[in-house]
Amino acid sequence: MxxxxxxxxxxxxxxxxxxxxxxxxxxxxxxxxxxxxxxxxxxxxxxxxxxxxxxxxxxxxxxxxxxxxxxxxxxxxxxxTKAMTATLAGMMVDEGRLRWNSTIQEVLGPLLPGLRPRFANITLRQLLSNTSGLPPDNEEIGRLYFSPDAVDHPPSDWRLKMISNWGSRHDPSIANVGKFQYANLGYVIAGAMIEKASGKPWERLMYERIFVPLGLKTAGLGxxxxxxxxxxxxxxxxxxxxxxxxxxxxxxxxxxxALGPAGxxxxxxxxxxxxxxxxxxxxxxxxxxxxxxxxxxxxxxxxxxxxxxxxxxxxxxxxxxxxxxxxxxxxxxxxxxxxxxxxxxxxxxxxxxxxxxxxxxxxxxxxxxxxxxxxxxxxxxxxxxxxx
Known part of the structure; x- marks a missing residue:
């Protein structure tokens, strides 16, 4: 009533x-x-x-x-959209599937061997707060986003391939860890961690865990x-x-x-x-x-x-x-x-x-x-x- x-x-x-x-x-x-x-x-x-x-x-x-x-x-x-991805991460923390200090290595390491050590130790909280030391979008990152090979893979798979490609060749600068650098790649990685923790694609989680419960009937992706x-x-x-x-x-x-979690x-x-x-x-x-x-x-x-x-x-x-x-x-x-x-x-x-x-x-x-x-x-x- x-x-x-x-x-x-x-x-x-x-x-x-x-x-x-x-x-x-x-x-x-x-x-x-x-x-x-x-x-x-x-x-x-x-x-x-x-x-x-x-x-x-x-x-x-x-x-x-x-x-x-x-x-x-x-x-x-x-x-x-980033605040929505952060909200999904919060759900995973509430459910005990992730911790704010969960690292890339802990969550994705078994899927992505060969990650460089400092990259592998980046935490979920650092990714979501843009303090991971990852750089803002640059020419090299852009080539990963817009690779012609991306169309041959589902977004979840291409996210992992981008992370493996970058993380096996680059470590974040020690001088930049803890400082603010707006990094879309960080949200792509956070999205992949959420997918691994939940067992579902980020796209499906957006509908099931945010759009539908909040009654956002016009909401979509792309x-x-x-x-x-x-x-x-x-x-x-x-x-x-x-x-x-x-x-x-x-x-x-x-x-x-594949950039869905970032925007x-x-x-x-x-x-x-x-x-x-x-x-x-x-x-x-x-x-x-x-x-x-x-x-x-x-x-x-x-x-x-x-x-x-x-x-x-x-x-x-x-x-x-x-x-x-x-x-x-x-x-x-x-x-x-x-x-x-x-x-x-x-x-x-x-x-x-x-x-x-x-x-x-x-x-x-x-x-x-x-x-x-x-x-x-x-x-x-x-x-x-x-x-x-």
């Missing part, structure tokens, strides 16, 4: 004049920002105390076409549009001359499948908000897919970070937890949980204030210099409005 009452209350709110005003206000913010930064589509949603209080989407699924987006359109989340159909906000690239080109389907529409999830802005709201609750609300103390541990800072913006040269500071960053903005009174995600064609951003039980998500179907400031501007406006 209590669940029914809550459901009826939510429906009543969504049908109320107050909800309509919130949606209109949000669409006004989104359309102004979308026009200002010339992005094809822009969507955002806000969850407070576990309830969706605002959601909106403006623009088109494909630039230059009259194909309006809706709040049910799927947007690509990029590296915002390019967000159905092949041959413009049924989602498809990604776009901008070339050096400013030309915008859509990439709706096929291999070019997303990164290789290949997609879902609607409302489902993205539901995921964010669950995190904002820090275990106060169901479903109880993690112990509350484990969820809080995922949000706890591990390492200070200073990341140089390659475009402006400015240093971005803050902390990194396990799949989450913590940043103090010039418009926030404290560090907030946040993360950005992009596959080079889309951009998504998430912001969580657990003290206020507030979550904000913003997404667009383009990347680069237009996307980052557009999403940040919307996030700033919504935080100012709903954090009071």
């Amino acid at each position: 209590r669940v029914l009452c809550i459901f009826l209350a939510v429906v009543a709110f969504l049908d109320s004049p107050r909800a309509a005003r919130a949606e209109d206000d949000l669409k006004t913010i989104l359309e102004f920002t979308r026009t200002k930064y010339q992005v094809p589509a822009l969507a955002a949603a806000v969850v407070k105390d576990g309830k969706l209080i605002a959601a909106g989407a403006v623009g088109n699924r494909v630039a230059g076409r009259d194909l309006p987006v809706s709040v049910d359109d799927r947007f690509h989340l990029g590296s915002d 390019a967000q549009a159905t092949f041959g159909i413009y049924d989602a906000a498809v990604g776009h690239r901008i070339d050096s001359k400013g030309k915008v080109t859509p990439y709706p389907w096929g291999e070019a529409a997303d990164l290789p499948a 290949l999830a997609h879902m609607s802005i409302k489902d993205f908000a539901a995921w964010a709201g669950w995190n904002a609750g820090e275990g106060k609300r169901g479903p109880a897919i993690l112990k509350p103390e484990t969820l809080k541990l995922l949000h706890k800072p591990v390492v200070e970070m200073q990341v140089k913006d390659p475009k402006t040269g400015a240093m971005k500071t803050g902390s990194y937890a396990l799949g989450w960053g913590l940043s103090k903005f010039d418009w926030s009174d404290k560090p907030l949980l946040t993360h950005n995600g992009s596959n080079g064609m889309n951009f998504a951003s998430i912001l969580i204030d657990p003290d206020r039980d507030l979550a904000i998500v913003v997404a667009t179907n383009i990347a680069g210099t237009r996307a980052d400031p557009a999403t940040l501007e919307v996030m700033k406006s919504l935080y100012a409005k709903y954090s009071k």
